[in-house]
Amino acid sequence: MQKIRLRFAPSPTGFIHIGSLRPVLFNYLIAKSLGGKVILRIEDTDQARTVPGAFENLIEILDWLEIKFDEGPHIICPDRSVGSGDFGPYIQSQRVDIYKKYAAQLLKSGGAYYCFCAPERLQKMREDRQAKKLPPRYDRVCRDLDDDEIKKRIERGEKYVIRQKMPLEGEVIVHDELRGGIKFKASELEDHVLIKSDGMPTYQFAVVVDDHLMQISHVVRGDEWIPSFPKNILLYRAFGWEPPKFIHTPLTLSKDGGKLSKRHGDVAIEDYRKNGYLKEALINFCALLGWHPKDEREFFTLAELEKEFKIEDMGASPAIFDIEKLDYFNGYYIRQKPLDELVLLCKPHLEKHLKRIAYEGRAFVKIASDSRRMAEYAKKVIALEQERLKKLSEIGELTEFFFVENLEYPAELLIWKNLPKEKIKNNLEQVCEQLEKIPEENWTNDSIEEALMSHIQLKGGKVGEYLWPLRAALTGRQASPGPFDVAEVLGKEESLKRVKEAIGKL
RNA sequence: GGCCCCUUCGUCUAUCGGUUAGGACACAUGGUUCUCAUCCAUGAAAGAGGAGUUCGACUCUCCUAGGGGCUACCA
Numbered sequence: 205m206q207k208i209r210l211r212f213a214p215s216p217t218g219f220i221h222i223g224s225l226r227p228v229l230f231n232y233l234i235a236k237s238l239g240g241k242v243i244l245r246i247e248d249t250d251q252a253r254t255v256p257g258a259f260e261n262l263i264e265i266l267d268w269l270e271i272k273f274d275e276g277p278h279i280i281c282p283d284r285s286v287g288s289g290d291f292g293p294y295i296q297s298q299r300v301d302i303y304k305k306y307a308a309q310l311l312k313s314g315g316a317y318y319c320f321c322a323p324e325r326l327q328k329m330r331e332d333r334q335a336k337k338l339p340p341r342y343d344r345v346c347r348d349l350d351d352d353e354i355k356k357r358i359e360r361g362e363k364y365v366i367r368q369k370m371p372l373e374g375e376v377i378v379h380d381e382l383r384g385g386i387k388f389k390a391s392e393l394e395d396h397v398l399i400k401s402d403g404m405p406t407y408q409f410a411v412v413v414d415d416h417l418m419q420i421s422h423v424v425r426g427d428e429w430i431p432s433f434p435k436n437i438l439l440y441r442a443f444g445w446e447p448p449k450f451i452h453t454p455l456t457l458s459k460d461g462g463k464l465s466k467r468h469g470d471v472a473i474e475d476y477r478k479n480g481y482l483k484e485a486l487i488n489f490c491a492l493l494g495w496h497p498k499d500e501r502e503f504f505t506l507a508e509l510e511k512e513f514k515i516e517d518m519g520a521s522p523a524i525f526d527i528e529k530l531d532y533f534n535g536y537y538i539r540q541k542p543l544d545e546l547v548l549l550c551k552p553h554l555e556k557h558l559k560r561i562a563y564e565g566r567a568f569v570k571i572a573s574d575s576r577r578m579a580e581y582a583k584k585v586i587a588l589e590q591e592r593l594k595k596l597s598e599i600g601e602l603t604e605f606f607f608v609e610n611l612e613y614p615a616e617l618l619i620w621k622n623l624p625k626e627k628i629k630n631n632l633e634q635v636c637e638q639l640e641k642i643p644e645e646n647w648t649n650d651s652i653e654e655a656l657m658s659h660i661q662l663k664g665g666k667v668g669e670y671l672w673p674l675r676a677a678l679t680g681r682q683a684s685p686g687p688f689d690v691a692e693v694l695g696k697e698e699s700l701k702r703v704k705e706a707i708g709k710l
Numbered sequence: 711g712g713c714c715c716c717u718u719c720g721u722c723u724a725u726c727g728g729u730u731a732g733g734a735c736a737c738a739u740g741g742u743u744c745u746c747a748u749c750c751a752u753g754a755a756a757g758a759g760g761a762g763u764u765c766g767a768c769u770c771u772c773c774u775a776g777g778g779g780c781u782a783c784c785a
Binding site: 213214215217247249250252253319323326327330334337338339340341363365367380383386387388389392394396397399400401402404406407408411426427428429430431432433452454455457459461462463489492493494496498499500501502519520521522523524525526528529530531532533535539589590591592593594620653657666667668669670671672673674675676679681682683684685686687 | 711712713714715716717720721722723724732733734735736743744745746747748749777778779780781782783784785
């Protein structure tokens with residue numbers, strides 16, 4: 205039986221697009237669920253588009269997602285997700301000799317031919333044909349050059365490419381695991397370039413050679429490749445190779461149904477990480493785009509997906525990237541996080557925000573400027589906001605009032621349901637009195653709650669008449685965690701200070 | 711223009727010829743010791759259109775429409 209081997213084959217042309225998450229993930233999940241291997245191959249045959257650092261970037265982000273590869277380019281750091289393997293090199297620019305060898309084989313068997321047409325001529329030819337509403341395909345002028353002429357022109361130093369020789373008639377039926385047979389007329393196919401004039405292979409040629417040599421069993425790639433699918437299959441046939449199974453994943457579209465582009469928000473996976481999305485959320489969300497389990501569960505960890513993923517449960521229709529659902533998953537996974545882990549995750553975001561506050565020259569509360577107690581304090585603060593966080597990046601803005609000393613808010617914020625100012629003021633004074641009575645060592649949310657609630661009951665007042673002004677005084681906000689929790693974290697001294705400030709405003 | 715892919719609530723989707731068309735996000739309403747959030751309950755919300763096949767079609771076939779992709783010596 206054939207071994208299960210899948211590959212992810214990105215081009216190092218920049219960041220990894222969020223739309224590529226689906227092909228990577230599905231490659232990985234199919235391999236894992238079938239007990240196979242995943243290979244990382246770098247497709248850098250377009251030298252002009254290759255950008256420095258993109259490769260490292262790629263590794264870094266894949267690593268972050270915890271998508272590990274069994275084989276791939278050897279890189280220095282051994283702990284990283286990419287090791288090496290027996291089918292290298294895994295970087296296409298290092299495999300040109302291999303492509304040349306196979307191109308020569310095809311030339312000899314008549315599956316390919318030399319073409320000396322100048323790019324300028326081709327350009328013009330395409331324009332002419334387009335003007336005549338003809339498909340702008342290569343006009344095959346070099347298809348039947350005789351051997352002597354070819355030899356002469358090569359000796360003369362003319363530049364050439366090698367083109368694949370397509371059948372002139374008949375049809376090619378290719379098979380996609382998701383869609384079944386797809387029919388193409390051979391006459392619609394172009395004699396496309398296999399080897400460019402700089403000696404580099406085109407994608408079309410390199411994938412076929414590499415996938416065969418690397419013994420890939422399933423090709424999972426975006427469905428933008430379907431149009432060139434028959435050319436790939438014809439190449440396999442020309443070589444007499446057995447093609448792997450093909451699965452074309454549907455595209456991920458933007459909210460308005462178009463291509464996902466910068467105009468609609470972030471497109472790089474890296475940006476999502478920067479903005480406080482958890483990999484768990486990204487993976488869970490993405491897995492459900494085009495895959496669905498037999499039952500109605502919807503929360504899946506990577507490990508669970510590795511076990512449960514099935515090709516049969518995949519769909520072929522395109523999906524819209526709905527950031528609101530991603531946010532929901534993100535909030536869910538943030539709530540699930542153990543506090544210590546969450547603190548670690550929030551740390552860079554919080555620090556960034558506090559740095560900005562400091563830069564603006566605003567004063568911090570005592571505890572926040574005490575580096576010894578700060579960590580413990582921040583942890584308590586984060587605990588209070590955990591269930592309110594949708595993105596890690598929100599932590600700074602959300603918890604600012606815990607750190608800055610002078611809250612700025614209008615006096616009206618303290619008013620609860622049109623109650624007169626005097627009444628609110630009086631209530632806050634009562635609250636203040638009650639809080640004063642709680643000893644420092646007994647300053648916990650429970651005892652604060654008990655003290656205040658029994659007082660309110662005694663007075664026969666409505667809870668909101670006391671608690672809303674208290675909370676507003678402590679936080680300076682419309683919305684926040686509850687007043688007892690906030691008071692406990694703030695400490696007795698700071699809490700009383702804020703209540704008194706509020707009284708002063710009224 | 712040509713070729714190809716796709717089409718169930720606004721969104722992600724379940725249904726593999728017979729269902730009150732199910733779930734989730736978002737939305738609305740109510741409840742949970744003040745607000746927000748969480749959590750719970752409830753509600754509104756869908757088979758693009760037209761022909762067939764069939765006792766019966768969301769499900770199969772065809773046509774139309776809409777959306778998307780490809781059409782390079784880019785991937």
